[in-house]
Amino acid sequence: MSQQILSEAEYDAITQAAAQWCMRLHEADCSDAERLAFQQWHDADPLHAFEYQAMREIWEVADQLPPSAMSTPAPQPAPRRSWQRYGLAAAIALCALPLAAYSGWELGWLPSSYERFEAGDSLRSVTLADGSQVELNLGSALTYSNYKDQRRVTLNKGEAFFKVSHDSAHPFVVKAARGQVKVTGTQFNVWMYEDQVRVTLLQGSVLVNSNTAQPGEGFRLEPGMQARYQEGDYAPQISQTYSNDSSLAWRSGKLVLDNLSLTEALPLINRYLDSPVQLADSQTGNIRVGGIYNTREIKSLLTSLPKVLPVYLTRNRQGNPVINALPQSPPNS
Known part of the structure; x- marks a missing residue:
């Protein structure tokens, strides 16, 4: 958080900017230039980042409300949903502390x-x-x-x-x-x-x-x-499930692959990787893998696969690793 002392007006201006950025970034026509401008604003002050994260959380709550909570009794044409949600998010922000007393709690729309x-x-x-x-x-x-x-x-x-x-x-x-x-x-x-x-x-x-x-x-x-x-x-x-089910091995920091096909194993492996591993084809996906691995060292599992399986690694155009089956040797004539 920033150590500078802000006036109430200055703090309100940051909160309003965070709400406006949150609204704009959720619009389909938000441009790359606008996203760059937001990032510059976000990184300029820790308080900007703090207020934007708070607004995002408010937005997530508002997005779960029923359609009836988004409507207004005004006779004018209804504004776009994003503006309705922004207005609602602003209202939530104003009463974020006493939510339990807010009528939305009684209606089951807002959490305490x-x-x-x-x-x-x-x-x-x-x-x-x-x-x-x-x-x-x-x-x-x-x-x-x-x-x-x-x-x-x-x-x-x-x-x-x-x-x-x-x-x-x-x-x-x-x-x-x-x-x-x-x-x-x-x-x-x-x-x-x-x-x-x-x-x-x-x-x-x-x-x-x-x-x-x-x-x-x-x-x-x-x-x-x-x-x-x-x-x-x-x-x-x-x-x-059975007595040897390994679904909860992660609680001990382990990933257990019990003779699974690579097609079955990759979602379990990719959960721990920044860049998902892909399969070259269905033939590669049929290769089976087993073993017990440390969930904090899954990246090393990827590099070790060619040592234990008939596969080799390449990368696609996006830079993601791809597992390929080694060509099968032709039978001796």
């Missing part, structure tokens, strides 16, 4: 508390405002909002293990990709990479919905069951 958690290059354990405990895997991030009718977590990226504080009147909902997991109190794991999601249940029961746009609350899991889904799935794929 909002928290954001992120894990970098080490595992992280956090306790949410409701007492639920969460373990975050490397490179994972989530937000928690407490609404009148539910506790809501959005898994923005990565993986998390939840021990949910029981409250049957206040369900706990985890949103991941296009689907969600709904519980009242239980222990479960949610892994996400791009639009792929895997839910593993340890205790209690959960309802898994692969697409919240579809009617119904989803499919119920019992302990020892797992659900997988990705974008476009009408329903999750349900399977039984």
Whole structure:
């Protein structure tokens, strides 16, 4: 944070600029020049960065409101949705501290508390405002909002293990990709990479919905069951886990590849990499890999693959590594 003493007017001007930049950057016609100007403004003062991050979090909450909360009674033609949301975000900013007393709480539109958690290059354990405990895997991030009718977590990226504080009147909902997991109190794991999601249940029961746009609350899991889904799935794929299941090995800092094809293994590997690894073709994807690896050293796993598998590495035009199968030798005549 900046150590300079600002007047109220100067501070308000920074807050207003942060709100305007947040609105503009979400517009489809925002130009490269404008994005460069924003970056220069953002980097000019730590207070600019702080206020912009706060406005982004307010924006995320506003974006979850129902359409009725975005409407206005004015008879004039309604402004564009982005301006409605900006006005709403500004209103939220003005009453961010007494949210619980705000009428939006009573209507179930606005949360009484909002928290954001992120894990970098080490595992992280956090306790949410409701007492639920969460373990975050490397490179994972989530937000928690407490609404009148539910506790809501959005898994923005990565993986998390939840021990949910029981409250049957206040369900706990985890949103991941296009689907969600709904519980009242239980222990479960949610892994996400791009639009792929895997839910593993340890205790209690959960309802898994692969697409919240579809009617119904989803499919119920019992302990020892797992659900997988990705974008476009009408329903999750349900399977039984076994005693040697390695889904939770990350909590000990391990990635276990149990004789998986490279097609199956790459999403698990790419979750830990800045630049995703790609496969040259389906033949390469059929090659199988196994072993136990340190999640903090996955980059070294990539370079070691040619030593243990019949593959070699290249890079595509974007600079991402590509795994290629070695040409098969022709049979002896």
